[in-house]
Amino acid sequence: MERVAVGLLGLGTVGAGVAKLLTERSDLIARRSGRVIDLKHAVVRDLAKKRSLTFDSRKLSDNPRLVVDDPEIKVVIETMGGIEPTLGLVMDSLANGKDVVTANKALLAEHGCEIFAQARKYGRAVAFEASVGGGIPIIQALEVGLAANRVTSLAAIVNGTCNYILSKMTQEGLPYSLALKQAQELGFAEADPTLDVDGTDTAHKLAILAQLSFGATVTTKQIPREGIDRLQPADITYAGELGYVVKLLALAKSAGEGLELRVAPTLVKRGTPLAEVRGPYNAVRVVGDAVGDTLFYGRGAGEFPTASAVVGDVIDVVVGRAALTFKALNLWSTDAPTIQLASPDAVRSRYYLRFSIADRPGVLATLAKALGGHGISIASVIQHEPADGSDGHVPLVIMTHHAIEASLKSALAEIDALDVVRRPSVCLGVED
Amino acid sequence: MERVAVGLLGLGTVGAGVAKLLTERSDLIARRSGRVIDLKHAVVRDLAKKRSLTFDSRKLSDNPRLVVDDPEIKVVIETMGGIEPTLGLVMDSLANGKDVVTANKALLAEHGCEIFAQARKYGRAVAFEASVGGGIPIIQALEVGLAANRVTSLAAIVNGTCNYILSKMTQEGLPYSLALKQAQELGFAEADPTLDVDGTDTAHKLAILAQLSFGATVTTKQIPREGIDRLQPADITYAGELGYVVKLLALAKSAGEGLELRVAPTLVKRGTPLAEVRGPYNAVRVVGDAVGDTLFYGRGAGEFPTASAVVGDVIDVVVGRAALTFKALNLWSTDAPTIQLASPDAVRSRYYLRFSIADRPGVLATLAKALGGHGISIASVIQHEPADGSDGHVPLVIMTHHAIEASLKSALAEIDALDVVRRPSVCLGVED
Numbered sequence: 073m074e075r076v077a078v079g080l081l082g083l084g085t086v087g088a089g090v091a092k093l094l095t096e097r098s099d100l101i102a103r104r105s106g107r108v109i110d111l112k113h114a115v116v117r118d119l120a121k122k123r124s125l126t127f128d129s130r131k132l133s134d135n136p137r138l139v140v141d142d143p144e145i146k147v148v149i150e151t152m153g154g155i156e157p158t159l160g161l162v163m164d165s166l167a168n169g170k171d172v173v174t175a176n177k178a179l180l181a182e183h184g185c186e187i188f189a190q191a192r193k194y195g196r197a198v199a200f201e202a203s204v205g206g207g208i209p210i211i212q213a214l215e216v217g218l219a220a221n222r223v224t225s226l227a228a229i230v231n232g233t234c235n236y237i238l239s240k241m242t243q244e245g246l247p248y249s250l251a252l253k254q255a256q257e258l259g260f261a262e263a264d265p266t267l268d269v270d271g272t273d274t275a276h277k278l279a280i281l282a283q284l285s286f287g288a289t290v291t292t293k294q295i296p297r298e299g300i301d302r303l304q305p306a307d308i309t310y311a312g313e314l315g316y317v318v319k320l321l322a323l324a325k326s327a328g329e330g331l332e333l334r335v336a337p338t339l340v341k342r343g344t345p346l347a348e349v350r351g352p353y354n355a356v357r358v359v360g361d362a363v364g365d366t367l368f369y370g371r372g373a374g375e376f377p378t379a380s381a382v383v384g385d386v387i388d389v390v391v392g393r394a395a396l397t398f399k400a401l402n403l404w405s406t407d408a409p410t411i412q413l414a415s416p417d418a419v420r421s422r423y424y425l426r427f428s429i430a431d432r433p434g435v436l437a438t439l440a441k442a443l444g445g446h447g448i449s450i451a452s453v454i455q456h457e458p459a460d461g462s463d464g465h466v467p468l469v470i471m472t473h474h475a476i477e478a479s480l481k482s483a484l485a486e487i488d489a490l491d492v493v494r495r496p497s498v499c500l501g502v503e504d
Numbered sequence: 505m506e507r508v509a510v511g512l513l514g515l516g517t518v519g520a521g522v523a524k525l526l527t528e529r530s531d532l533i534a535r536r537s538g539r540v541i542d543l544k545h546a547v548v549r550d551l552a553k554k555r556s557l558t559f560d561s562r563k564l565s566d567n568p569r570l571v572v573d574d575p576e577i578k579v580v581i582e583t584m585g586g587i588e589p590t591l592g593l594v595m596d597s598l599a600n601g602k603d604v605v606t607a608n609k610a611l612l613a614e615h616g617c618e619i620f621a622q623a624r625k626y627g628r629a630v631a632f633e634a635s636v637g638g639g640i641p642i643i644q645a646l647e648v649g650l651a652a653n654r655v656t657s658l659a660a661i662v663n664g665t666c667n668y669i670l671s672k673m674t675q676e677g678l679p680y681s682l683a684l685k686q687a688q689e690l691g692f693a694e695a696d697p698t699l700d701v702d703g704t705d706t707a708h709k710l711a712i713l714a715q716l717s718f719g720a721t722v723t724t725k726q727i728p729r730e731g732i733d734r735l736q737p738a739d740i741t742y743a744g745e746l747g748y749v750v751k752l753l754a755l756a757k758s759a760g761e762g763l764e765l766r767v768a769p770t771l772v773k774r775g776t777p778l779a780e781v782r783g784p785y786n787a788v789r790v791v792g793d794a795v796g797d798t799l800f801y802g803r804g805a806g807e808f809p810t811a812s813a814v815v816g817d818v819i820d821v822v823v824g825r826a827a828l829t830f831k832a833l834n835l836w837s838t839d840a841p842t843i844q845l846a847s848p849d850a851v852r853s854r855y856y857l858r859f860s861i862a863d864r865p866g867v868l869a870t871l872a873k874a875l876g877g878h879g880i881s882i883a884s885v886i887q888h889e890p891a892d893g894s895d896g897h898v899p900l901v902i903m904t905h906h907a908i909e910a911s912l913k914s915a916l917a918e919i920d921a922l923d924v925v926r927r928p929s930v931c932l933g934v935e936d
Contacts, residue, residue, distance in 0.1 A: 089794075093652055097652070100654065101652065106832050201649065206795075207650075207795035208798060209645045209649025209650065212641075212644065212649045213645070213649075216644060216648075216816065216819075217645075217813070218639075218641065218816065219536045219816050219819045219820075220525055220532075220813075220814075220815035220816045220818075220819065343780060344780070345777055345780050348775060349777070362521075362525060362639070362812035362815075363638075363808070363809050363812040363813075364806075365802065366641075366802035366803075367799070367801035368798075368799075368801075369799035369801070370796065374796075376794040376796070377794065377795050377796055379652070379794060380650065380653055381795075383651075383652035383794075384650065387651045388648060391828050392828050393825045393828050396824050396828075400536060400537060400823050
C-alpha cells in the first residue's frame with residue numbers, strides 16, 4: 073500500500089486529537105483511504121509543555137520548517153490557529169507543493185483569497201471541513217451534497233461557547249456572568265472568551281459559509297455583528313413566554329436588495345430543530361431552492377469531534393477527491409462575480425422589542441402610535457403588573473410583524489427620546 | 505467545455521424533478537461540475553401518460569435500450585424504481601461502461617452485491633445519495649465526512665409517510681386510519697401504502713445505512729421489523745404523558761453480541777432533535793466514536809428534494825469524485841469480513857409496556873412481581889382511575905429500566921397468560 077507522509081503544525085487540543093486518530097486508528101484510515109498515512113513530524117511552539125498524548129520525541133520539533141520544507145511531506149495539517157506566523161507557513165507549504173488541511177476559520181475568513189490563489193497557482197488543494205461546525209460535515213454538504221441547489225438562506229449556531237452559555241441562562245435562569253463562569257470551569261469557554269462571546273468567531277464562520285453558499289467574498293468587518301455579552305436574562309425569560317428561545321445565529325439570506333449577512337442573538341421558535349440545539353452543540357440550517365430546508369447538527373468543538381473533521385479531510389485529500397472539489401468550486405476567486413451585500417437597513421425581519429416605560433396611563437398607546445407611524449405593526453404584547461419594589465418603571469415587550477430595519481431604527485430613535493421611556497431599549501431579530 | 509451525455513430511466517415524480525433541474529439550471533450545474541450535462545434521452549413506460557413537464561418528444565422513448573446501449577451516454581440515471589426490469593437495465597448499463605446514479609433503495613438493499621460487483625468488474629461507479637433520506641446528504645456524510653469514525657450507533661426516521669401519519673396522530677389525536685387517509689389526500693402517502701407503513705421501506709434504507717456505517721451486508725429479511733399500522737392512539741397519548749413521542753425508527757447499534765438492527769415504532773424523548781422531526785421530514789442520527797452524535801435533517805421525499813440528491817450525484821460522478829469514493833469504500837464486497845448480527849433476543853433496551861388489566865386489588869402487584877422475576881426493573885408507572893363506562897379493565901402503563909429482550913419476552917408471555925390480563929399487551933422500545 074502506498075505511504076503518504078503528512079506533517080502537523082500545532083499539537084494543542086485539536087492537533088493532539090488529530091495525532092491520536094492518525095496513530096491509533098491507522099488501520100481504519102488505511103482501509104478507507106487506500107493509503108498508509110504516516111505522521112512524520114509534529115511542530116509545537118513550546119517543546120517543554122505537558123501534553124495529553126505521548127508523542128515520539130524524534131518526530132516532535134519546534135521548527136515549522138521541518139514540516140513546511142520537507143519534500144517527503146505531501147499534506148500539511150494546520151491546527152496551530154491564529155494569523156501569524158500561520159499564514160506564512162500555509163503559503164509556503166502550498167508553494168512547496170503540499171496540500172493543506174486547516175481548521176483555522178480566522179485565517180480563511182481574513183485571507184481566503186490569498187491562500188486559495190496560492191493553492192491554484194501551485195496546483196494544490198486546501199481542505200477546511202473543521203473550520204466550521206467542528207465535526208459536522210457541513211462544508212462538504214455545501215460543496216458536494218447540495219451542489220444542485222442555489223442556497224436561499226442559512227441560519228447557523230456555530231459557537232459552542234455561546235450556545236452553552238445561552239442554554240444555561242435559559243434552563244437555569246442564570247445571569248450572563250455566572251453562566252460564563254460555569255462554562256469556563258467546565259472547559260466550554262476560554263479564559264479570555266472575548267472573540268467567542270462578542271460574535272467575532274461566529275462572523276469568521278459566517279464569512280466561510282457565505283463563500284460556499286453564495287460565492288460571496290466578505291471579510292469579517294463587513295458583517296454586522298452583536299454578541300451575547302450584553303444579553304439580559306429578562307429577554308430570555310420574555311422570549312420564553314412568547315414561545316421562543318434566544319440563540320446566537322449567523323444569518324445569511326439572499327434577498328432582492330442583495331445578500332443579507334449578520335451575527336446576532338435572535339429569537340428562534342421553540343419546537344423547531346434549531347431551537348432544540350442545546351449546550352455546546354452546533355447546527356447549520358441550510359435552505360436550498362431544490363432540497364428545501366435541511367439541518368446539520370453535532371458537536372461544534374472539542375478534541376475528537378474537530379479531529380474527526382480534520383482526519384476526514386486528510387482522507388479526502390489523499391484519495392484525490394479534495395483536489396477535484398477544489399478545482400470545480402473555484403472558491404475565493406478574484407474571477408468570481410462580486411456579490412452585492414444588502415444594506416443592514418434594508419433587512420426585513422420580525423422583531424422583539426423591550427422597553428422600560430413609566431408606569432403611567434397612555435404610555436403603551438404612545439409607543440404603539442410611534443411604531444405605527446413608521447409602518448410597524450404589532451403582533452403581540454406582554455406587559456405584566458409592576459413587581460413589588462418597582463421604581464415606577466415597568467417592562468413592556470412587543471413582538472412586531474415583519475418590518476424594515478431602517479423603519480424600526482427610526483421608530484426606536486423616536487421612542488427612546490420620549491421621557492416616559494428609560495433607555496436603552498432592547499431589540500432582537502426573530503427567526504420563525 | 506466538455507459535454508457529457510446522460511440518460512434517464514423513468515420520468516415519474518423524481519425523474520421529472522431530475523429532468524427539470526438538469527435543463528432549467530444547466531448553467532449552475534456546468535459551473536459546479538466543469539461540464540455541460542446533456543440529458544440525451546429519457547425513457548418512460550407509457551408514452552401517452554400526461555406529465556408535469558414538457559419534454560422534447562424526440563428525446564423521449566419507451567425503449568430503455570436507447571439509453572442502456574447508447575455508447576455516447578456516459579451516465580445512466582435510474583429513477584424508475586422496482587426490481588424488474590430495473591436490475592437488468594442497471595447491470596447492462598454498467599457492462600456497457602456507464603456510471604449509474606440511482607434512487608432505488610429496494611434494488612440496492614436486495615441486489616447491492618451483484619450491482620456493486622458488476623460496477624467493479626467494469627470499472628464503473630454507482631452513486632445512490634437519493635436512496636436514503638431524499639435530499640439529505642447522508643450517504644456522502646457516512647462515506648466521506650465521517651470517514652475517520654467508527655460508527656457506534658444510528659437511529660433514523662427515513663419514511664416521510666410514516667412520520668407524517670405519526671405526527672398527525674400525535675398532534676391531533678387522530679386514529680391511524682384517519683391520519684393515513686389525510687396523508688393520502690395530501691399526497692404524503694401512496695394509494696397502496698403497505699410497503700411504507702409496514703416498515704419494509706424503512707428496512708430497505710436501514711440495509712443501505714448498515715452497509716455504509718458498519719460494512720454489514722444484510723437483506724431486508726434479516727432485519728426484524730414492525731410498522732406503524734397496528735399502533736394505537738392510546739400509546740401515543742401515554743408516551744406523551746411520559747415525555748416521549750413515538751417515531752418509526754431504523755436502528756443500528758454495534759454491541760458486544762454483534763450488530764443490532766431493527767425497524768420499530770419507538771419512544772423518543774421529547775426535546776431531543778430526533779423527537780422534533782415532524783411531518784414528512786426525515787432525519788438520521790449518527791453516533792461516531794470520534795465525532796460524537798450528529799444529526800442530518802431534511803425532506804425525505806418529493807420531486808425536488810430527491811432530485812437535488814440525484815443531480816448532486818450526477819455532478820459527483822462527472823467531476824470524477826464518485827469513482828474515487830466507490831473504489832476507496834469497496835461496498836457490498838464479497839471480500840469484506842462478515843459482520844455478525846446480534847440475535848434480537850440479546851438486544852438491551854428500555855421498554856414501554858401497556859397492559860389491559862382487570863380493575864381488581866392486587867393486579868399491579870402481580871404484574872410487578874412477574875417483571876421482577878425476570879430481572880426487569882420498573883422506572884415509572886401510569887395507572888389512571890377507570891373512565892366512566894369502563895368494562896372492568898383499565899390500562900396500566902409501565903416504563904422499564906434497561907432489560908434484555910429475551911427476559912422481557914418471557915415476562916410478557918407469563919403476564920399475558922394471567923386471567924387478569926386481556927391480551928395482547930403492547931411493547932415498544934425506548935430511545936433516550
